[in-house]
Amino acid sequence: MRIGELAARTGVSVRALRYYEEQALLAPERSASGQRHYREDAVDQVVLIRQLYAAGLSSKTIAGLMPCVVDGDATPELLRRLAAERDRVDARIAELLSARERLDSVIDGATSNLLTGRRCRNRTAPEPNAGP
Amino acid sequence: MRIGELAARTGVSVRALRYYEEQALLAPERSASGQRHYREDAVDQVVLIRQLYAAGLSSKTIAGLMPCVVDGDATPELLRRLAAERDRVDARIAELLSARERLDSVIDGATSNLLTGRRCRNRTAPEPNAGP
DNA sequence: CTAAAACCTGACGTCGACGTCAGAGGCAAG
DNA sequence: CTTGCCTCTGACGTCGACGTCAGGTTTTAG
Numbered sequence: 001m002r003i004g005e006l007a008a009r010t011g012v013s014v015r016a017l018r019y020y021e022e023q024a025l026l027a028p029e030r031s032a033s034g035q036r037h038y039r040e041d042a043v044d045q046v047v048l049i050r051q052l053y054a055a056g057l058s059s060k061t062i063a064g065l066m067p068c069v070v071d072g073d074a075t076p077e078l079l080r081r082l083a084a085e086r087d088r089v090d091a092r093i094a095e096l097l098s099a100r101e102r103l104d105s106v107i108d109g110a111t112s113n114l115l116t117g118r119r120c121r122n123r124t125a126p127e128p129n130a131g132p
Numbered sequence: 133m134r135i136g137e138l139a140a141r142t143g144v145s146v147r148a149l150r151y152y153e154e155q156a157l158l159a160p161e162r163s164a165s166g167q168r169h170y171r172e173d174a175v176d177q178v179v180l181i182r183q184l185y186a187a188g189l190s191s192k193t194i195a196g197l198m199p200c201v202v203d204g205d206a207t208p209e210l211l212r213r214l215a216a217e218r219d220r221v222d223a224r225i226a227e228l229l230s231a232r233e234r235l236d237s238v239i240d241g242a243t244s245n246l247l248t249g250r251r252c253r254n255r256t257a258p259e260p261n262a263g264p
Numbered sequence: 265c266t267a268a269a270a271c272c273t274g275a276c277g278t279c280g281a282c283g284t285c286a287g288a289g290g291c292a293a294g
Numbered sequence: 295c296t297t298g299c300c301t302c303t304g305a306c307g308t309c310g311a312c313g314t315c316a317g318g319t320t321t322t323a324g
Contacts, residue, residue, distance in 0.1 A: 002159060002218065002270080002271075002321095003270090003271070004269095004270060004271080013312080013313080014270095014271085015311095015312060015313065016311075016312060016313095018272095018273095019311065019312060023311095027296085031137075031320095033271090033272090033319075033321085034271085034272060034273090034319085034320090035270090035271060035272075035320075036271085036272090048234065050235075051230065051231045052231065052235070053233045053245070053311085054227045054230075055228060055231035055232065055234075055235060056226065056228075058310075058311095059310075059311075063251065065238070068242055069238055078242065079189045079239065079242055081240045082235065082240065082242065083237065085235060086232060086235045086236065087182070088167065089231060090229055090232065091237065092228060093225060093228050093229065093232070095186045096186070096187060096221055096224060096225050096228065097225065097254045098186075099183045099184065099187035099221060100187065100218060100221045100222065100225070101188045102180065102183045102184075102187075103184075103187060103214065103217060103218045103221065104218065106200070106201055107211065107214045107215065107218065109175065110200055110206035110210065110211055111206070111211060113206050114206050114208070114211070114297085127314055135300090135301070135302095135303075136299095136300065136301080145283080146283095146300095146301085147283065147284085148281075148283095150302095150303095151281065151282060154282095163290095165289080165290055165291090165301090166289090166290090166301085166302060166303090167290075167291095167300090167301060167302075168301085168302090177268060177291060185281085190280075190281095191280075191281075192276075218320080248298090
């Protein structure tokens, strides 16, 4: 398939696909006229790439991992890096969970303030202030 | 305290603290000569700010929330935004968990490849390739 | 054959959270 | 008074993952 179809099927922009190639994350064939032609499994690869981006990996890091994923080839070094990235993701998740708790407590505090009718300072006039 | 001490006590840079003020996340007093002076609770506020950043909120969003946090003042609108942000954090966490699973499966695949001795292609020569 | 749609290669723009540098005060100690 | 550290205000630089525009070629539909 050509780049437009791959974009449509994966939901990523054409520009992004070209960028991925630039970063050596994808290596489509080229027709005689220079147009990119992707195989079916490119769809899965793009999905994987997006997930790794979502995990916070950089394009450089992903580029280092793609040979492993694509060829099934792996070295102990690569495994170490994969594990390290997983740990980083775990840490990020923990961070987010902590932040979420904090957000919740802020919400709880604010909610109870509202419920107990405790309006601080300048809410003395009952006018519904629509905007500036 | 002055900005250097606050930086030391929170672990964020002096530049970042000035930036936070620029974004209306902090509002320190000023001495006659123009130097910033922070109260003790600024430490907690900075910690909160960092957590909200870690949750993926933008400085603009955080700026909208700080009055609520600081003054304990809350409007239904603010509560909606807080809830929306929490949902966003939840979505991000789910994304990360999914990405983590994917990473794990990649690691598993690669590991079993190594364990079963299945070395693909160019690993024919047993020379320990040290570098480029 | 022709017009529209899709594709190509540069190359510059963006956005957010700061880093960094320059030049100029301010503040406590000796 | 001077030394040395801290602080101030601009203002430009950075980095990553693209967006966007320009100007040209290729493919497809009618």
